[in-house]
Amino acid sequence: MTARQPAGPVAAPARRVLGLPLRHLDVLSEPTLERIHRATLQVLERTGVEVRSEALVRRLAALGARTDEHARRVRFPPEVVEDALALAPRTLRLAGRDPACDLELDGTTGYLTVDGNAAEILDLASGERRPSTKADLAEITRIADALPEIGFCWQPVAARDTPLPVQPLHELHAQYTNTGKHVQLMTAALPEQARGAVEIAQVVAGGEAELRARPVLSSFQTSLSPLTYDGPALEAAEVYARAGVPAGFVAMPISCATAPATRAAALVQSNAEILAGVVALELLVPGAPTFYGACGTVMDLRTGAAACGGPEDLLFQMAGAQLARRYGLPSSIGTFATGAKAPDWQAGLENGLSALASWLGGADMLCGAGLLYGARVYSAVELLLDVEIFSLVRSLADGVPDADEDLAVEVIAEVGPGGHYLAQPHTLQHMREQWQPRFFGREPWEDWEAAGRPQPHERAAARAREILAEHRPEPLPPGVEEAILQVIVEYERRTEGAR
Amino acid sequence: MDERIAALREALYALDGPTATAISTELIEAGVEPQRVLQEGLAEAMLEIGRRWNAGEVFLPEVVAAAEIFKQCQAIVEPALLAAGGQTLGHRVVMATVKGDLHDLGKNMVGAMMKTAGFEVHDLGKDVPAERIIEAVRELEPSIVGLSSLLTTTVPEQRTVIQALEEAGLRRAVKVMVGGAPVTEDWAKQIGADGYAPNAPEAVKVALQLAGSERPTEG
Numbered sequence: 001m002t003a004r005q006p007a008g009p010v011a012a013p014a015r016r017v018l019g020l021p022l023r024h025l026d027v028l029s030e031p032t033l034e035r036i037h038r039a040t041l042q043v044l045e046r047t048g049v050e051v052r053s054e055a056l057v058r059r060l061a062a063l064g065a066r067t068d069e070h071a072r073r074v075r076f077p078p079e080v081v082e083d084a085l086a087l088a089p090r091t092l093r094l095a096g097r098d099p100a101c102d103l104e105l106d107g108t109t110g111y112l113t114v115d116g117n118a119a120e121i122l123d124l125a126s127g128e129r130r131p132s133t134k135a136d137l138a139e140i141t142r143i144a145d146a147l148p149e150i151g152f153c154w155q156p157v158a159a160r161d162t163p164l165p166v167q168p169l170h171e172l173h174a175q176y177t178n179t180g181k182h183v184q185l186m187t188a189a190l191p192e193q194a195r196g197a198v199e200i201a202q203v204v205a206g207g208e209a210e211l212r213a214r215p216v217l218s219s220f221q222t223s224l225s226p227l228t229y230d231g232p233a234l235e236a237a238e239v240y241a242r243a244g245v246p247a248g249f250v251a252m253p254i255s256c257a258t259a260p261a262t263r264a265a266a267l268v269q270s271n272a273e274i275l276a277g278v279v280a281l282e283l284l285v286p287g288a289p290t291f292y293g294a295c296g297t298v299m300d301l302r303t304g305a306a307a308c309g310g311p312e313d314l315l316f317q318m319a320g321a322q323l324a325r326r327y328g329l330p331s332s333i334g335t336f337a338t339g340a341k342a343p344d345w346q347a348g349l350e351n352g353l354s355a356l357a358s359w360l361g362g363a364d365m366l367c368g369a370g371l372l373y374g375a376r377v378y379s380a381v382e383l384l385l386d387v388e389i390f391s392l393v394r395s396l397a398d399g400v401p402d403a404d405e406d407l408a409v410e411v412i413a414e415v416g417p418g419g420h421y422l423a424q425p426h427t428l429q430h431m432r433e434q435w436q437p438r439f440f441g442r443e444p445w446e447d448w449e450a451a452g453r454p455q456p457h458e459r460a461a462a463r464a465r466e467i468l469a470e471h472r473p474e475p476l477p478p479g480v481e482e483a484i485l486q487v488i489v490e491y492e493r494r495t496e497g498a499r
Numbered sequence: 500m501d502e503r504i505a506a507l508r509e510a511l512y513a514l515d516g517p518t519a520t521a522i523s524t525e526l527i528e529a530g531v532e533p534q535r536v537l538q539e540g541l542a543e544a545m546l547e548i549g550r551r552w553n554a555g556e557v558f559l560p561e562v563v564a565a566a567e568i569f570k571q572c573q574a575i576v577e578p579a580l581l582a583a584g585g586q587t588l589g590h591r592v593v594m595a596t597v598k599g600d601l602h603d604l605g606k607n608m609v610g611a612m613m614k615t616a617g618f619e620v621h622d623l624g625k626d627v628p629a630e631r632i633i634e635a636v637r638e639l640e641p642s643i644v645g646l647s648s649l650l651t652t653t654v655p656e657q658r659t660v661i662q663a664l665e666e667a668g669l670r671r672a673v674k675v676m677v678g679g680a681p682v683t684e685d686w687a688k689q690i691g692a693d694g695y696a697p698n699a700p701e702a703v704k705v706a707l708q709l710a711g712s713e714r715p716t717e718g
């Protein structure tokens with residue numbers, strides 16, 4: 001990605017993925033960062049984490065953790081933490097089914113995902129909220145495939161019309177058939193589901209070694225704040241890691257409820273949870289590709305719900321990315337996810353600032369676009385509006401290039417005082433570097449009235465319908481979809497047998 | 500004694516647990532009617548805290564802290580209350596996080612807010628199997644059963660509990676409320692629950708409506 005690349009409405013083919021050149025603005029001073037780090041080591045050593053699997057606790061004990069099997073408590077001495085962290089790869093490759101969509105996370109470029117995983121969707125036709133289906137997941141993924149600003153895909157909504165034990169496998173089916181982009185699976189938290197997901201990814205990649213070389217699938221598990229991991233979730237992470245599928249850890253603490261009230265303590269606890277996951281994984285599968293996921297917010301003090309979208313979130317985003325950098329781990333940072341219930345002023349402001357924070361903070365993965373109501377409702381309209389925000393920030397990230405051609409002293413001399421730049425070759429050459437809005441209104445007042453005073457969200461809705469009518473993703477090679485479905489049938493049979 | 504009961508209320512407002520329990524003990528030992536301590540002291544204080552929450556003067560963490568002190572004081576008053584023949588506070592609510600789910604934060608918030616509306620809350624805890632809920636309904640004869648789950652995988656257990664209530668012939672005796680992050684109004688209707696709320700304050704409103712109506716509606 002060069003700084004000279006025009007941002008904004010990209011006429012380039014949909015297959016390309018547009019990343020965000022990152023800044024690494026440190027929101028925490030060096031002493032604060034180290035105080036948080038040291039406090040984290042204290043928490044990991046003194047309090048530790050609960051791992052809800054006695055078998056795993058026993059295995060971690062044999063690998064250097066201090067454990068209390070009865071209490072299922074795992075404590076990590078500082079040297080174990082440091083040694084394990086040193087094993088994790090510094091960069092991460094997220095391969096697309098289409099190689100033109102491959103992402104290299106090396107700290108220079110951030111990529112936007114579709115957010116997930118809502119249980120409800122704002123129906124594009126009716127505008128009403130309703131339970132989500134596999135067809136919804138397929139549609140959102142198809143829209144995402146058409147948007148170059150979307151780098152990779154989470155599961156925007158749950159395929160709630162599929163059987164629960166194999167739901168993540170149906171979700172993969174819906175996504176691999178609708179996008180050439182990388183898929184990061186967030187819904188498979190059981191080892192059996194992870195095994196099914198790996199099999200599907202192997203089918204898509206073309207084999208076991210091919211998946212290792214080009215992981216078209218990555219995954220993450222979430223901690224249960226405060227300081228707890230479900231045993232099966234860690235076992236699922238191990239299944240992924242053994243197959244070469246990146247397995248990250250994401251903490252989603254809510255200050256005042258599942259995390260302490262103060263900002264520093266919330267960061268310490270979040271950091272401890274993420275590092276506990278990473279350290280456990282590196283002990284179990286040394287060198288496993290992993291990442292650092294932070295998605296913290298505060299509790300709404302009145303109702304007890306997750307607030308999503310305030311200034312604390314912005315600080316957590318920047319600090320999370322900085323902490324990940326401190327440990328040399330790629331970062332996945334909760335971005336957007338407004339608390340607003342509609343694509344309105346609140347959503348625009350919260351998500352605008354949020355995109356800015358993740359960019360400045362240096363998030364490798366910005367997660368992600370399209371959720372409303374504190375991550376509970378998905379909206380294709382919000383997806384497009386968030387992508388618009390991302391494209392605006394991308395233009396900001398291009399900064400002020402200063403080559404002679406950019407400084408253009410000759411052009412200024414030629415036009416001289418009182419002239420104009422309208423038809424200058426330099427203008428024609430460079431005008432497309434200017435950011436162009438797709439949904440902002442810049443038309444004259446009269447035109448706006450004549451068009452029935454359209455709002456950005458209405459323009460976005462029209463565009464979403466257009467994409468759905470026009471865009472057809474590149475199909476899977478012959479036989480691959482059948483093979484995916486076969487895996488699902490096999491796992492469906494297996495999980496039924498287990499019941 | 501009136502000023503000591505007022506002091507008990509003040510201790511709850513101040514979230515001063517040691518003082519509140521000390522005054523409760525003192526009042527019971529002095530032979531004050533336990534029903535008075537419970538009603539005019541503890542329950543009245545929770546109602547006032549509810550009023551202050553409505554006015555935006557206190558926040559949910561303060562309500563939860565007050566509810567915990569309430570519980571400690573109730574434990575002191577209860578033996579005397581039972582000895583005196585027992586009497587309930589108001590409508591009884593039995594609450595539980597369903598089997599397989601260890602998340603009880605939301606349920607605890609709802610329980611605390613319920614107390615601010617005068618409900619007598621019996622909290623069965625987390626990971627509670629349907630059989631224990633049935634047992635509690637038989638024993639306590641509540642007006643409302645509240646079921647909570649945070650995981651999509653445990654939400655179906657809410658249906659199991661409702662079915663178990665039906666099989667036990669208790670379904671018409673209680674109103675069932677459901678809640679938790681993945682729970683929706685649609686789901687509540689689908690499984691034949693009587694009420695759903697997206698958060699603790701809403702849950703209180705729904706519970707007041709349900710408690711107000713005479714007979715359970717047909718699911």
